[in-house]
Amino acid sequence: MAAPPAILRPPQGGGDRHFIGAILPDSTADRCRIAIFPKPQVGEEEEVLRGINLKLFDQVLQWMQESFSAVCAIAKPCHTEVQQPYPLLTDVICRRIPTAFVLTKNAEFVDDITTFRDLPEHLVSSGCHLAKLSAAELSVKNGVGGCFKSLLRQLLSDVPDVPDVSALASWYCKDDNYNQPIIVIIDDLEQCSGYVLGELVMMLSEWVIKIPIFFVMGIATTLDAPKKLISSEALQRLEPCKLTLGSPSDRMDALVEAVLVKTCAGFCISHEDAMFLRNYFIRHDGTNTSFISALKEFWHDKLEALPQVVRKYAFGLPSCESAKNSCNSINNIVEGLSKLLKLQKDWNSVVLCLYEAGRHDKVQLLDIFCKAVNPNLQIQNATNSDPF
Template sequence: MTTSSISKGCFVFKPSVPTRKKKKTLDAEDYFVNGSDDCKDSKLRFRICLDLWEDMKSETESVQDDLNKKILDSLLEFAKKSASSFMSREEDWASRMRASEIPVAALVLGVNLTDHNMTFQSLSDRLQHSVTPFVVSVQAKECAAVKYLLQKVLQRLTGVSMDKDEEETSTDLPQKSAHCFLRSLCDWYKTACKNSSGISPGKKRSFSQMDFSANPPIIVILKDLEAFSAHVLHAFILICSQYTQQLPLLFIFGIATSLSTVQRMLPHSVTSMLSIKLFQASSCTKHLATVIDKLVLTPKFPFKPSGKVLQVLVGLFLYHDFSVHNFIKGLQFCLLEHFHSQPLSVLCCKKQEAVVRTQQLSHQEMEKIRQLPSFMRFVEEQEPQEQVELLTSDEHLKELCQKLLKGLHRYHKNFFPILRCLHVLTSTLPKYPLGKQIRELHVTCLERNVWETEEYESAVQLLRILARDELLTALQKCVEILLPGKTKELRDALKQLQDLKDRLEQLDAYAHPLALDRHVEGRADDCFSENGLQKKTDLFQLQKTLLQMKDSRRTKERSPFELLRNETIEYIHSLVKMHLTRPESQPLYEVCYCTSSGTLRHHLNATPRTSLQMALTHPYCYLQNEALRNETGAISSAAPDICIVYKLHLECGRLINLYDWLEAYSTVVIAAEGEDPDPSEKENVDEIRHACFIRAVSELEFLGFVKSTKQKTDHVARLTWGGC
């Protein structure tokens, strides 16, 4: 390239670079469709999955709001009351309460830490909407020192970040800068209230638009109180207590354990400056029961987890984190896995949509229906001519599939109400033979026929000796459960149970059962004389008397209450056998039920140590390098340094000599390098090799396989045993 110019100069010409095509970013649908044989069908399944999950997600959010409504309303009332008390004592603050006292709401949420963010987000939104625009949330990891805590509070309230000069000054004079922060906050608060235009972070409405009071409180939420340093909390509260006359401060402490944490972390001189009120959130187990009730134990959503899948999800909840949020995420993963791995999940939707989509199935999809185990069992039970039609005619199969899908939806509509009735009857029995929670009974019904189990037999025996009041109470609950039923089977069951309940109410419960006691007492009196002393009798006479007493019990006439009670239990038993059959007995159950418990356990129940050992022992599985293929137990010279060092350390005992370890490592690496280097470069090569060894050992120490020891300075201690 040239340029025409009469003057000398330097000209820059940018080279013409061809425009590169932007790399297409993959979205969730692309990942879902990837690897599928039928792209169109996969996209349809993905849309169905998203729609179904949106409905389930909105249901979980409503459950969360309902559970937290009571405690959040109490917190809002507490905040409003604190704000009004500040307004009433502007002129006479010290006479009404101690000048340094700060109202504190101690919110005990439990150990399910991952669920706390949702609760605090909901609380913050409601506070900003109805109490005050000045709400700020902080966490312990952001506030390692008092200055950082004050910085976060000031920055999130005012929206002004600190300069580096101010940060350096705060490092030199932390106590002085802390008071500077609070004084600047006081000035900002007075200006905001005076102008009536203080804007909350993320909000764009003024005081007048949001109907706030003239002096709305400043609420500071400490999400994880246990994680805060006691020194930081001590200093922060002392500093804030000196400004309670100018600032209507209110603290909300998020506590995972108990209120005694506050007394344990802070001395009495600090807690005396706080006016603490306790708020106890609902337990995570109650939350889980409600979520399972709304998402799983309902015919509203066609997708269902199998018994093993539900056991994996509940097991992760009970033995890991008590997090309902993670349980819901696990259920979402099950939903995605089912729609991705099961091509016929396109029919996992509402009844009318499933009937319409059945007519649109292709021949390939009809063949997949014929290969389902449940459908194959159904075909084997049909007549020979019907079997031929089902296996050869797609149109005939589509008509049958419509009926089977309607029957599957009807099965769910009958299954869950009868399940609740059985739980109501058995949940109060001694030792809970069928489980105390309904989810335990549900898992039992999913895995096998419940009436064939020993636990069910024990429950029935206990039900046969229920008192009249207990049986009436249980029947009343069953009637309430079946009342909204829409199927013919549920209406008939409701009518029959209502009739049994009315008949029980008309009986005198204790009119006849005493006859047996009098009969037994009369037989027993035969063994005693008139003066009350026992008659002389031999073993044969005693045995004869006992046999007569036993026969009298068998042949005695039962009371009307006992007959009616047995009739009620027999009818409940018939309902159980009719409606609580296993889902596997229903044709096409694979359309709605997720059975990938192994995949779920593999993805959600992580085993990091096993994965690390597998990666270090068999790096080919992760790096896919053919040079890393070797026999089991051999040490490949082409493997990464950390893999070589790890395999060598498996051959050592509890203490490992670093020099011997280095020599063994060097021997393996030299074999990989081939020829020896030049003598002039040998020293550099040894230093590089030494540095690689040190780095590999440091990585093993970071991963927790070895540690330094004071027993021998040139040794390290081995921390793990065994390997892949």
């Protein structure tokens, strides 16, 4: 990507962590950092996205518990019945597999990797059996037999040469496995073979009362995708539930709030930089992962050596020369930067208040932030408020 303008700059009238290191000796700079700035949170953006994922995970867990209770309410066969090599004779309504369609709102698949990577751990810790099927496993080349064998390998320690549902039933009857649902996660539904997936649904639906198998399917486009992919007969064997992952815009607002606003780590970005980040986010179709990667890459590649450059330049400034001759210079710097940090915290609070006020009209925090740091608007407002 093209290099953006300098991404970090000192707040007006003060400096950031690197600016302190540029104008003071190392030992003094360390004391100033400890006295003024909070310790930065490493990987804070990952914690923000993980928190958003946890909301979805809790919804999936609640859906699973309700679905399992509903299946058990229809019939709860004993161990002997489950082990019989044929499904229970039930009407069609009892042969529907509870299925959670997780709509990702056309987010880039790379943004969903962490969601579908962490979801299995969350479900397993809640007492579920779990298997994941990829688009490659649900392919015409693999067939429904190969797909089902992949599922068995993730659950059974000894998989028969000829995969059969009765082998899964025997495994489920064991005390350690019984009375716990089996969740099958398919993270990218649109990339699967509709024929193979439909055949798998038809086969497992016959056993759903004996073996409570539920699906969690990720959908990147719209909820109409399953209708375009799977036969109507197979669709009738699914009991759908719609769940939604936070939209890219929602996730971006959460990142901006946590990293650029709430953290208040002693730096701010210029309007030009903020607009670059906003436009980059829009041009890449709301891809949070690409946004974060580009920002980190630019920081490590372009700005890592900036403190030394600033140090060399700053030592020649008159303010630095006078500071060297003043015994109270360090205390003055600490006091001045502390006041500056308080002003920045107050400014951040105002930005968040504006965001809360605009949520009803779906105003994005990133847009508010870009306008708040626009110096032209600040000058214009100051001119309009001048009574003379």
